[in-house]
Amino acid sequence: MYDWSLATKFFLHTLTFGSAIYSSGSERHFKYLPKIFNMEIFGCFALTEVSHGSNTKAMRTTAHYDPTTEELIIHSPDFEAAKFWVGNLGKTATHAVVFAQLYTPGGQCHGLHPFVVQIRDPKTLLPMPGVMVGDIGRKLGQNGLDNGFAMFHKVRIPRQDLLNRSGDITPEGTYVTHVKDARQHFSESLGSLSSGRVAIAGMSVVNLKLAVSIALRFSATRRQFGPTDEEEVPVLEYPMQQWRLLPYLAAAYALDHFSKSLFLDLVELQQGLLGKDRSARQAELGREIHALASAGKPLASWTAQRGIQECREACGGHGYLAMNRLGDLRDDNDPNCTYEGDNNVLLQQTSNYLLGLLVRRDQDGARIESPLKTVDFLEAYPNLLGHGFEASSPEDCLDSSVPLAAYEWLVCYLLRESYQKLNQEKQSGSNDFEARNNCQVYCCRPLALAFLELTVVRRFHEHVHQPDVPPPLRAVLGRLSALYALWSLNQHTALLYRGGYFSGEQAGKTVENAILALCAQLKDDAVALVDVIAPPDSILNSPIGRADGELYKNLWSAVLQQSKVLERASWWSEFSANKPVLGSLKSKL
Amino acid sequence: MYDWSLATKFFLHTLTFGSAIYSSGSERHFKYLPKIFNMEIFGCFALTEVSHGSNTKAMRTTAHYDPTTEELIIHSPDFEAAKFWVGNLGKTATHAVVFAQLYTPGGQCHGLHPFVVQIRDPKTLLPMPGVMVGDIGRKLGQNGLDNGFAMFHKVRIPRQDLLNRSGDITPEGTYVTHVKDARQHFSESLGSLSSGRVAIAGMSVVNLKLAVSIALRFSATRRQFGPTDEEEVPVLEYPMQQWRLLPYLAAAYALDHFSKSLFLDLVELQQGLLGKDRSARQAELGREIHALASAGKPLASWTAQRGIQECREACGGHGYLAMNRLGDLRDDNDPNCTYEGDNNVLLQQTSNYLLGLLVRRDQDGARIESPLKTVDFLEAYPNLLGHGFEASSPEDCLDSSVPLAAYEWLVCYLLRESYQKLNQEKQSGSNDFEARNNCQVYCCRPLALAFLELTVVRRFHEHVHQPDVPPPLRAVLGRLSALYALWSLNQHTALLYRGGYFSGEQAGKTVENAILALCAQLKDDAVALVDVIAPPDSILNSPIGRADGELYKNLWSAVLQQSKVLERASWWSEFSANKPVLGSLKSKL
Known part of the structure; x- marks a missing residue:
């Protein structure tokens, strides 16, 4: 109730990222779980791209399997396929569950799958090779949350980092799944979203x-x-x-x-x-x-x-x-x-x-x-x-x-x-x-x-x-x-x-x-009904909404406690004594 | 269309402040007009108070006439009567048209009248004696405009600074008016507001x-x-x-x-x-x-x-x-x-x-x-x-x-x-x-x-x-x-x-x-219909709204041009290498 950003950061890490690994992965991914709980690694859920949000099936990040090294190659074909809006990705995530179209060596596409991809070094927070990652910038609100973007330039991850609950790849590059059709697979891989x-x-x-x-x-x-000029209600x-x-x-x-x-x-x-x-x-x-x-x-x-x-x-x-x-x-x-x-x-x-x-x-x-x-x-x-x-x-x-x-x-x-x-x-x-x-x-x-x-x-x-x-x-x-x-x-x-x-x-x-x-x-x-649902004043954090009803005292006190409230602005002299002369502000180009 | 704050500052000075002096005052106030045009002085219109906005008649700032010095004493009885929300007052105004209840020596109240009151020294932007003035703080928007507050502690102004179109005071302290009833007077003194x-x-x-x-x-x-997975509309x-x-x-x-x-x-x-x-x-x-x-x-x-x-x-x-x-x-x-x-x-x-x-x-x-x-x-x-x-x-x-x-x-x-x-x-x-x-x-x-x-x-x-x-x-x-x-x-x-x-x-x-x-x-x-009403791109100033329709190029280019977009946050080490130890952040009180 005090501020959403911290809670959101935490839940995106534990519930969204952590649950995705737990529920979309298998035993080979359990190694990540203690690190998630200890915050040795910090995670995000990278689904949406610059050009696709609602139509998740149309995501364009690719994951090609290379049987010679038993690696998957995560790649963003162009900037429209950059992962975008991902919470925690902007400044803090070390790992991401990245959704990408899985291709086997013959060139066949098996649809969207989740992969664990390391984004930054947990010790230095510097990006991993091939990852271009940054913050998307100021939003209308929730600016305590670092929403980010990432582009992948042929980033190689081990085969095992495919979260393989609904489909897996053999070392030789054969796709195996117990899911009968792509539609069902799709709904399974996104099923974890619904509790959100x-x-x-x-x-x-x-x-x-x-x-x-x-x-x-x-x-x-x-x-x-x-009702009269003397009495206000x-x-x-x-x-x-x-x-x-x-x-x-x-x-x-x-x-x-x-x-x-x-x-x-x-x-x-x-x-x-x-x-x-x-x-x-x-x-x-x-x-x-x-x-x-x-x-x-x-x-x-x-x-x-x-x-x-x-x-x-x-x-x-x-x-x-x-x-x-x-x-x-x-x-x-x-x-x-x-x-x-x-x-x-x-x-x-x-x-x-x-x-x-x-x-x-x-x-x-x-x-x-x-x-x-x-x-x-x-x-x-x-x-x-x-x-x-x-x-x-x-x-x-x-x-x-x-x-x-x-x-x-x-x-x-x-x-x-x-x-x-x-x-x-x-x-x-x-x-x-x-x-x-x-x-x-x-x-x-x-x-x-x-x-x-x-x-x-x-x-x-x-x-x-x-x-x-x-x-x-x-x-x-x-x-x-x-x-x-x-x-x-x-x-x-x-x-x-x-x-x-x-x-x-x-x-x-x-x-x-x-x-x-x-x-x-x-x-x-x-007033009694809001007293039941309102948090303590320090959490509600609104001078006009404090429980004591001392509207003006609280407001006035908050106004006067603002930093430098009675001081001149730093630029005062440009406004008065040393005004720019008319015409002096010409472009220097 | 680019930003409201500068336009609002200018119009509050020239139209609202300037017009109020011109239309509520008389010849003796014309001396202010060239200074307004030259911006030697900078003005604001101080009507609303902390506890009154809509009910303008109930404003509580007072102006008592002192015939011994031929001065008017502008006074805020308490903080609820502080002028509040006044645009330009926060950091820049040197003068204000202040609305106050006018009292003649016998103690009779003649209702709300406008007065020219100096707020700050135009050379130093420091407040005048008896004036406590400051900025009310951040608003949801229009933060380029300095909305301010002011309290007056028995500030003396010359009798002539009463804007006397609807009522005046003789040197001896007699109230004279051609307005027949207070109601009409009130509507006259506020008439200039309606064009707003x-x-x-x-x-x-x-x-x-x-x-x-x-x-x-x-x-x-x-x-x-x-209609198909391949084609998006x-x-x-x-x-x-x-x-x-x-x-x-x-x-x-x-x-x-x-x-x-x-x-x-x-x-x-x-x-x-x-x-x-x-x-x-x-x-x-x-x-x-x-x-x-x-x-x-x-x-x-x-x-x-x-x-x-x-x-x-x-x-x-x-x-x-x-x-x-x-x-x-x-x-x-x-x-x-x-x-x-x-x-x-x-x-x-x-x-x-x-x-x-x-x-x-x-x-x-x-x-x-x-x-x-x-x-x-x-x-x-x-x-x-x-x-x-x-x-x-x-x-x-x-x-x-x-x-x-x-x-x-x-x-x-x-x-x-x-x-x-x-x-x-x-x-x-x-x-x-x-x-x-x-x-x-x-x-x-x-x-x-x-x-x-x-x-x-x-x-x-x-x-x-x-x-x-x-x-x-x-x-x-x-x-x-x-x-x-x-x-x-x-x-x-x-x-x-x-x-x-x-x-x-x-x-x-x-x-x-x-x-x-x-x-x-x-x-x-x-699209043609918005091309008619939209300003040039530099004024519309929205990457997704540029006229060329290159939605993603414009967005991506704006994102990457943000300051330090690909750099680590200044606090990176506190998040990774030098994390605070659990329990170390105890209050030092």
């Missing part, structure tokens, strides 16, 4: 928590205008300020619960993998978690990004002052929308999963159900589409069961829209690639997001309504749950009307009035 | 133009995935990427035209002021421009902020690399949402103006019309509410006249909603302050935005359909006009359904399909 999405969803939630903590504490103490008393911030507080709670519960699901999946569980349930659980993580990361990172920006604006000028940290939070959160898969691209994984369920039912009559039950409601598709909105007053909506029912309808509606559109596209002669692309904007993308929102709402609703939650706590958590649900749902009101779930003017107004009513009910609890 | 909003709308449009230029050139050259070929970026290109064109036309309206207004035009039309023009600027600045700054973020994400990791400039654009644009009035607060000026027209018609039977004709369509209110959507296919929507008609309905609808809600609130016992606040979120705020969007759409529509526009140009500009209009309108589809303008599933789908069709039609013109 769950982690990023969690990181995004942390950023959102920090931002709403700052903005709500500020709003509870900042006063501006009032805290800005949190304004319905507008409540509406800008409290839904993000609710989102922080709901998404926090979701990301933690998804992490526990992932633990279950990993335990199954370790226990060599080859059951159909285990496979299905893997697919379901993949679908949830592929939309969970986009939803969480976007919600955080928009929430932080809203918090920044809601704190006015003071939110724009760097020391108050909202800028750093926004900048450090921003890459969550991009790495481990661009958000819009990832959402396709989720919509494909949902469409696949429908296809399977149509083709095999398979029941629509899943280990975590997130899709079980689709068994009522398409009948569920006959349902309509039944609440007639805002009071009816103050529980999240109302938006939950609306979300089930919405997901069914978007599923039907996506399914029909995809079939139309195919019937009108589009190939698969075109057909899929033409369905994304208004069908598959909202389908994936709505499905994930439904899942978040359902899990938080169930969490809040567990019998062991004390009633006073349930009351306030229930408001958060209903607020997040209605506020999210309200982004889809156009579809609720269009598809006939809503009809008449009242339905839309009812939802809006319920959102405002929940904001008003929650505003007095807002 | 027009300028900020223009600045926002510039930022948006730069961002879409970078993102569209990138998207036309970046290839990722394709430019990402701009994807309907998703088109939908993410092309509406912002259209917005850049439409808002650019709007902000320039509003600037010309402002020029007309200023000419009237200089010519002492006291006609009713001149007063009405002032109100209309105020309403347009108060929503134009929010619409332009928010559109730019969201557009830049979308451009950043649409360029993936390369958009997150600082050298590609999207981060700086976002950070430099961000304060446009806040200064010269928080966007959400400003929007109230516009909705109040529209509601006022309705009240005037109800009370006096006044016609609804305005000098620039932006509100004339409201004369058809409420009859216009009987209209409905008539397009039945996307082809019908490919001209902006269709969304234009929908927008007129929408503004009428939101006006009725706002008016009814405000009256309901008052009838149920809310005071004016509460009633107004309770109408903002779902009534007055969208009313102001929809009205401004309508105005932008109408002006661009008329511009495109002028008879002197050559037909081939009109075709492409017409697509931009229709795309901006439909895309903006589509944010309000829920209301169009709710109020009955849309009915049936087809209406919403028609708009969506028209948006996608326009994106597809525009994608091949996109």
Whole structure:
């Protein structure tokens, strides 16, 4: 919560680099593990290249096998194939797991494989011969992490440094694999990436928590205008300020619960993998978690990004002052929308999963159900589409069961829209690639997001309504749950009307009035609710967000403690006494 | 277009500081003008304080008159009253126009007045006695501008340095004014602020133009995935990427035209002021421009902020690399949402103006019309509410006249909603302050935005359909006009359904399909359209956005030209050879 860069450096080394060696390699690579734990070597995961990120299959770094020396030759054909963006590679990594296209002596390509390649000498940090390595430069945020690039000029590594879990080379240069087709091989070699999405969803939630903590504490103490010229009220008393911030507080709670519960699901999946569980349930659980993580990361990172920006604006000028940290939070959160898969691209994984369920039912009559039950409601598709909105007053909506029912309808509606559109596209002669692309904007993308929102709402609703939650706590958590649900749902009101779930003017107004009513009910609890999720002041590290509410004292004290704050700038004389004469600054070329 | 900070420093000195002295002062202050032009003195405009921004009336700096020395005593009662955020004050200003509450010897307060106060010695840049002045510190962006703070400890200035256009003090200490009431006085003394909003709308449009230029050139050259593994297509070929970026290109064109036309309206207004035009039309023009600027600045700054973020994400990791400039654009644009009035607060000026027209018609039977004709369509209110959507296919929507008609309905609808809600609130016992606040979120705020969007759409529509526009140009500009209009309108589809303008599933789908069709039609013109608005490469200053489309060459060359890019970090030995021993880094306290 204090700063992401150090944590990221450490996890890229231990989890991403270390796990890749452990899970993509074999016993012959175990020699690296103690060195990783001792930090004798320091690692990175080198997949993306200058010209390829999302399309990992198209990576162009090559690894040619030379049977005469039993070595692999790692090579970057040109600068577009340079490894790029790799965290830890810029200044510190001594070793990398490098992904390259494997070629056997006959010239045959066996697809992308991971290799352990030494980048620098661990004693001197100087690059190894044939490796050109450096830092890609300043980023919008996370500058404590050294993202780097590397080009390889025919760098030779021992045959054994191929991480050979899915394919290996004999000393003579024959490729051997137990993987039947390249597609399966590919998904195996990249399988270890998927848990990153769950982690990023969690990181995004942390950023959102920090931002709403700052903005709500500020709003509870900042006063501006009032019913008379003499009396000013805290800005949190304004319905507008409540509406800008409290839904993000609710989102922080709901998404926090979701990301933690998804992490526990992932633990279950990993335990199954370790226990060599080859059951159909285990496979299905893997697919379901993949679908949830592929939309969970986009939803969480976007919600955080928009929430932080809203918090920044809601704190006015003071939110724009760097020391108050909202800028750093926004900048450090921003890459969550991009790495481990661009958000819009990832959402396709989720919509494909949902469409696949429908296809399977149509083709095999398979029941629509899943280990975590997130899709079980689709068994009522398409009948569920006959349902309509039944609440007639805002009071009816103050529980999240109302938006939950609306979300089930919405997901069914978007599923039907996506399914029909995809079939139309195919019937009108589009190939698969075109057909899929033409369905994304208004069908598959909202389908994936709505499905994930439904899942978040359902899990938080169930969490809040567990019998062991004390009633006073349930009351306030229930408001958060209903607020997040209605506020999210309200982004889809156009579809609720269009598809006939809503009809008449009242339905839309009812939802809006319920959102405002929940904001008003929650505003007095807002400070207590952020005190629960905020870290200690020294970690939150924002003068306007300190727990004591002494907004101006803290701000003023932080301003005056800045280095040389009351001194002249070093260039003062050029600005005043020794100004350059007009025309004296001509180019000397 | 290269960097805002220098321009801002210069304009704050000449326009904001200089104009304030010229327009709020009198002949006795003309002595300052040649010094301002020569930059013998350097100025700033000191209005906001630590604890007050939006509520300018509540500023707490005082100016007590001492008739014995004919001096005014400028004083900050405590740190909450310190002037804060003032541009140029941090390191460079020698003089400030300081706003303070004026007190005459009897202890009577005459409200906020502007005073010329010397801050630093122009020869040494050292602060004047009694002035504590410094820089507020790093901001999220625009760090080339020195935003500062100042506290005054009983600083004495001559009586003549009161800028006395609206009120003056006699040597004996009597307050004299030709302004009848404090309210009018207040609005006069702050009147010079309003043109800032027009300028900020223009600045926002510039930022948006730069961002879409970078993102569209990138998207036309970046290839990722394709129909087969062998063939990759430019990402701009994807309907998703088109939908993410092309509406912002259209917005850049439409808002650019709007902000320039509003600037010309402002020029007309200023000419009237200089010519002492006291006609009713001149007063009405002032109100209309105020309403347009108060929503134009929010619409332009928010559109730019969201557009830049979308451009950043649409360029993936390369958009997150600082050298590609999207981060700086976002950070430099961000304060446009806040200064010269928080966007959400400003929007109230516009909705109040529209509601006022309705009240005037109800009370006096006044016609609804305005000098620039932006509100004339409201004369058809409420009859216009009987209209409905008539397009039945996307082809019908490919001209902006269709969304234009929908927008007129929408503004009428939101006006009725706002008016009814405000009256309901008052009838149920809310005071004016509460009633107004309770109408903002779902009534007055969208009313102001929809009205401004309508105005932008109408002006661009008329511009495109002028008879002197050559037909081939009109075709492409017409697509931009229709795309901006439909895309903006589509944010309000829920209301169009709710109020009955849309009915049936087809209406919403028609708009969506028209948006996608326009994106597809525009994608091949996109590069030409950004070539029109982009500055030369040296000014755009973004390797991925250069006009030659040599994306990777430019990026790679910029990366390798960074200082010490291939060298070890200065701290290399602490990371490898001389690592700190575990436990050796204990606190020395």
